[in-house]
Structure formats: C-alpha cells, structure tokens
Amino acid sequence: MxxxxxxxxxxxxxxxxxxxxxxxxxxxxxxxxxxxxxxxPETLRALADSVAGGMDLRSAFEVVASLGLRPMADVARRxxxxxxxxxxxxxEALWQVAEGTGSANFKRFALIVAEAxxxxxxLPEVLGTAxxxxxxxxxxxxxxxxxxxxxxxxxxxxxxxxxxxxxxLVYFLLPQLAQLASRVSGPxxxxxxxxxxxxxxxxxxxxxxxxxxxxxxxxxxxxFSPSAGLVHAGIASGAAGLALLLPLWARF
Numbered sequence: 031m032x033x034x035x036x037x038x039x040x041x042x043x044x045x046x047x048x049x050x051x052x053x054x055x056x057x058x059x060x061x062x063x064x065x066x067x068x069x070x071p072e073t074l075r076a077l078a079d080s081v082a083g084g085m086d087l088r089s090a091f092e093v094v095a096s097l098g099l100r101p102m103a104d105v106a107r108r109x110x111x112x113x114x115x116x117x118x119x120x121x122e123a124l125w126q127v128a129e130g131t132g133s134a135n136f137k138r139f140a141l142i143v144a145e146a147x148x149x150x151x152x153l154p155e156v157l158g159t160a161x162x163x164x165x166x167x168x169x170x171x172x173x174x175x176x177x178x179x180x181x182x183x184x185x186x187x188x189x190x191x192x193x194x195x196x197x198x199l200v201y202f203l204l205p206q207l208a209q210l211a212s213r214v215s216g217p218x219x220x221x222x223x224x225x226x227x228x229x230x231x232x233x234x235x236x237x238x239x240x241x242x243x244x245x246x247x248x249x250x251x252x253x254f255s256p257s258a259g260l261v262h263a264g265i266a267s268g269a270a271g272l273a274l275l276l277p278l279w280a281r282f
Contacts, residue, residue, distance in 0.1 A: 034231045035227040035228070035230065035231050038230070038231060038234065038271070038275065039271075039275060041234075041271075042234065042267070042268060042271030042272065042275070043268070043271075045238060045264075045267060045268075045271075046264045046265070046267050046268030046271070047264070047268075048264070049241075049242070049245070049260045049261070049263045049264030049267065050260070050261055050264035050265065050268075051264075052257065052260045052264075053245070053249070053257055053258055053259065053260025053261040053262075053263070053264065054261060056249070056253070056255050056257040056258040056260070057249075057253065057255075057258040057259075057260075057261045059132060059255075059258075060253035060254065060255050060258045061253075062101055062131075063131065063132060063133045063136075064171075064175075064253075065100075065101055066101050066102060066105065066131060066133055066136055067133055067135045067136060067168065067171070068168050068171075068172075069099050069101075069102040070102075070135065070136065070139050070164045070168065071161045071162075071164045071165035071168055072097075072099060072102075072161075073094055073099065073102050073106075073139075074139070074143075074157050074158070074160050074161035074164060075157075075158070075161045076090070076093055076094050076097060077090045077091070077093075077094065077143065077157050078153075078154045078155075078157035078158045078161060079154075080093045081153045081154050081157065082154035087120045087121075087143075087147050087153075088110070088113060088120050091106045091109055091110055091120060092106075092110060094106040095107045095110060105127055105131070108123075108127050109123045109124050109127050110123075112126060112127070120147070121143070121144035121147055121148060124140045124143060124144055125140050125141075125144055127140075128140035128141075135164070135167065139160070139164065142156070142157075142160045143157070143160075175252070178251055178252050179252075181248065181251065181252070182248055182252060182262070185244045185245075185247075185248055185262065185266070186262075186266060188240070188244070189237065189240065189241060189244070189266045189269070189270055192236075192237055192240060192270070193237060193269075193270045193273040193274065194273075196233040196237070196273075196274060197273065197274065197277060199229065199233070200226055200229050200230055200233065200274070200277075201277050204224060204226055204229060205226075207224070226278075230274050230275070230278070233274060234270065234271050234274055237266075237267060237270035237271070237274075238267045238270070238271075241262075241263045241264075241266035241267040241270065242260075242263045242267070244259075244262075244263070244266070245259040245260055245261075245262045245263025245264075245266065246259050246260070246263070247259065248262050249262070
C-alpha cells in the first residue's frame with residue numbers, strides 16, 4: 031500500500047486532470063446548447079418583427095447577428111456565411127447549422143422557420159406563435175434547472191463532509207489509537223494499528239469513487255449528459271486528495 035502512497039500526489043493530479051479533460055467538451059457542449067436554446071424565443075421574436083417590417087429572411091438573420099445575443103449571434107453569422115460563400119439558401123444553411131449544434135430544440139426551431147418560409151404561410155404570425163411556444167418551453171426548463179441546482183451544492187457538501195471526517199480520522203483519531211495501543215501492548219501482545227499512509231490511500235480512493243459516481247449522476251440530471259458531470263468529479267476528487275495530503279505536507 032505504501033507504494034500507492036508514494037505515488038499518491040501524482041495519482042491525485044493525473045486522475046483529476048483526466049476527469050476534467052474527459053468531461054470538459056461534453057460540459058461545454060451542454061452549456062452551449064442550454065444558452066442557445068434559451069435564446070430561441072427572443073430570436074424568433076426578432077425574426078418575426080423583421081419580416082413583418084418588410085425584410086426577407088436573410089436580412090432578418092442579419093438583424094439577429096447584430097443583436098449581440100451569444101451564442102445565437104454567432105450561429106446567425108455562420109448561417110449568413112453559408113448563404114454568401116456556400117451558395118445555399120437561408121433555409122438550407124439554417125438546417126445544416128442546426129444539424130451541427132446537436133440541439134433537438136434548435137432543430138425544431140430551424141424546421142419551423144424553414145417550412146414556414148417555404149410554404150408561403152404568413153411568416154410573421156407563424157414565427158410569433160413559435161416564439162410564444164418556445165418561451166413556455168424555456169421557462170419550464172429554467173424552473174427545472176432551479177430545482178436541480180441545489181443537488182449540485184449537495185454533491186459538493188457531501189464530498190466536503192467526507193473529507194473533513196477523513197481528516198479527523200487520519201490526523202486525530204489514528205494517533206490517539208496508536209498511543210492507546212502502545213500502552214496496552216506487552217509480551218506476546220501486538221495490537222493491530224492502522225497505518226496513517228494506508229488510511230490516506232484508502233480514503234482517497236473512496237473519495238474518488240464517490241466523486242465519480244456523483245459526478246455522473248449530476249451530469250445526467252443537470253446537463254442531460256453523464257460525461258458532462260466528469261468536470262465536477264475531477265474538481266471534487268482533486269480537492270479531496272489535496273485536503274487529505276495538505277496536513278501531512280504541513281507536518282501535522
């Protein structure tokens with residue numbers, strides 16, 4: 031077990047870095063999708079107002095690109111670039127960009143805009159109705175997120191509680207047990223005493239397992255992607271490892 035302890039700082043750093051690296055892109059995509067979908071109602075209202083004012087769909091997307099809504103403005107610029115350079119229609123460019131976002135709601139947004147434009151329907155009215163519908167969806171999702179946010183705080187609170195109890199065990203209780211064992215030891219009696227280094231290794235790997243399982247659960251319920259929660263697992267496991275080792279490095 032001591033061999034694990036000798037390499038424990040490297041294990042803590044590498045495992046934390048690996049978890050954060052593995053979860054960063056899924057987490058970033060999840061955050062991007064959430065922001066993008068949250069801006070759909072405002073985008074639809076801007077498109078509806080622009081079209082009602084006599085603009086064509088391409089000019090309406092130019093208005094969206096100028097609003098400064100990120101990441102929606104960046105997406106609108108990509109659509110405009112495809113129409114200018116790629117020779118696509120706005121509807122074709124919109125659908126191609128929607129395919130690349132990985133967002134089901136943005137694909138629905140693209141389908142509504144494209145089909146309404148192609149069918150010759152009253153585009154401002156269709157877009158206005160879609161804006162109200164998406165606003166309801168976004169509001170519902172924000173309500174869910176506000177209800178789930180305490181679970182993230184609870185996750186970190188549980189990790190902190192575990193680490194505090196582990197430090198108390200390693201740096202307060204184990205030394206007292208060792209002193210007690212030395213008093214009762216005698217000829218032919220060798221009390222079993224847990225080695226501090228062994229205890230730190232076992233407790234760290236227990237914290238790592240808890241952080242990993244909890245992170246996957248957080249990713250699933252908050253970001254709708256278990257791998258996105260690996261960022262939280264990496265942060266929590268790294269903090270737990272440092273909290274276990276710092277008192278030892280400080281010659282506690």
